[in-house]
Amino acid sequence: MNLDFSPEDEAFRAEARDWLHDNVPREERPPSDDGMRAFDLAWQKLQYDGGWAGVSWPEEYGGRGLGLTRQLIWYEEYARAGAPNAELLFVGCNHAAPTIMTWGTDEQKQYHLPRILKGEVAWCQGFSEPNNGSDLGGLRCRAIVDGDHLVVNGSKIWTSSAHLADWQELLVRTDTVAPKHKGISWVICDMNTPGIELRPILIMTAPGHHHFNQVFYNNVRIPLSNVVGPLNEGWKVAMSTLGFERGTASMSEQIRYNVVVEKLVEMARERFGASALEHDEIGARLAQLRAESAAVRAMTYSIASRAAGGRPPGSEASLMRAFFSQLQQRIRRIALDVIGEDALELPDTNDPWVRPYLRSYSNTIAAGTSEIQRNIIGERVLGLPR
Known part of the structure; x- marks a missing residue:
């Protein structure tokens, strides 16, 4: 990919910058529940109405049909403008949508993709299970074919915002005698289906509200028409989903962290002074982080280049995931x-520094632990033996 943007790209950048300047919400994003849901959906709808949702989505699904270069420019300007990190929309826009685009039927695409892009619905992910988090192939949540439906029984855990979601990307075992990574199906689950029970998981960094849930399925009936890709071939579909999660889906966050580093440099100058920043340990660490952030940016462009060339995200995305999660x-x-010492006091929910630090410990666990990522890199990228 040519990193020198064309005059047309720069005109697009100026247009994006102007729109964000005029439209980024000034009020704080509510910390949880219905207020957060309403905020995130409204922000997505505003982007859609302005022509900025789905910059690289095909026009037939409501996007602008532009290349990933323009998508990257949008992400860069989005981060620079301090636009909201609408987490509730992440799974739908960055997991479910590209997976359905790749594997879904025409009916699934026509129904779900416009609703995701317009901010009409929120999605959650039903992959991890108790005792089967990183070992995704060992999942036990079972679905039996009963006529034109699947009947699902089992449990999923660490399901972010399940209590606010309309739909779920759900992995279930549909063949119990198949080998470990066979007999799995990727299913679209309506979260309002009878038999679904949610149990909140409380964490110390979010007093008064919750983000995670354990989801129980008790004879939940899901139409067979909601299976994405072939029945029992959901492992391949799930690998596409995780490839998007570890690769292109994280581009906006990767770019956002470049802005975070520059903000920290400014804060350090204010506290320690320019001369101290040039010589002390803090200055050296910030310089190293700035270099590593530049490396992440280069890796982001590399992944975008492969995707723009028609290559779906593959095992090389684990290189990015392993490095970026630790960099965060x-x-x-x-x-x-x-x-400094002000960090000892836990601030309000919208604090941009202390709470994100406490949550950063999960970065090397979510989407596959660092150990899993290194195994993927060793076996599938470097060709090393198991």
Whole structure:
């Protein structure tokens, strides 16, 4: 990919910058529940109405049909403008939608994709299970074919915002005698279906509200027409989903962390002074993080280049995931050193530094642990033996 943007690209950048300047919400995003849902859906709808949702989505699904270069420019300007991190829309826009585009039937595409893009619905992910988190192939949530339906029984855990979601991308075992990574199906689950029970998981960084849930399925009936891809071939479909999660879906976050590092540099100058920043440990660490953030940016462009060339995200996305997840933790750790003793007091829910630091410990677990990522890199990228 040519990293020198064309005059047309720069005109697009200016247009995006102007729109964001005029439309980014100034009010704080509510921390949880219905207020957060309404905020995120409204922000997505505003982007859609302005022509900025789905920059690289095909026009037939409501997008602009532009290349990933323009999508990257949008992400860069989005981060620079400090636009909301609408987490409730992440799974639908970045997991479910590209998976349905790749594997879904025409009916599934026509029904779900416009609703996702317009901000009419929210999605959650039903992959991890108790005792089967990183070992996704060992999932036990079972679905039996009964006429034209699947009947699902089992449990999923660490399901982010399940209590606010309309739909779920759900992995179930539909063949119990098949080998470990066979006999799995990727299913679209309506979260309002009878038999679904949610149990909140409370965490210390979110007093008064919750983000995670355990989901129980008790004879939940899902139409067979909601299976995405072939029945019993959901492992291949899920690998596409995880490839998007580890690759192109994280582009906006990767770019956003470049902005975070520059903000920390400014904060360090204010606290320690320019001369101290040039010589002390904080200055050296920030310089290293700035270099590593530049490396992430280069890796982001590399993944975008492959995707623009028609190559779906593959095992090389684990290189990005393994490096970036640890980089996030290092950035969040130095933030507390820059803030100093004020970091000892847990601030309000919308605090941009202390709570993100506490949550950063999960970065090397979510979407496959760092150990899993290194195994993928060793076996599938480097060709090493198991």
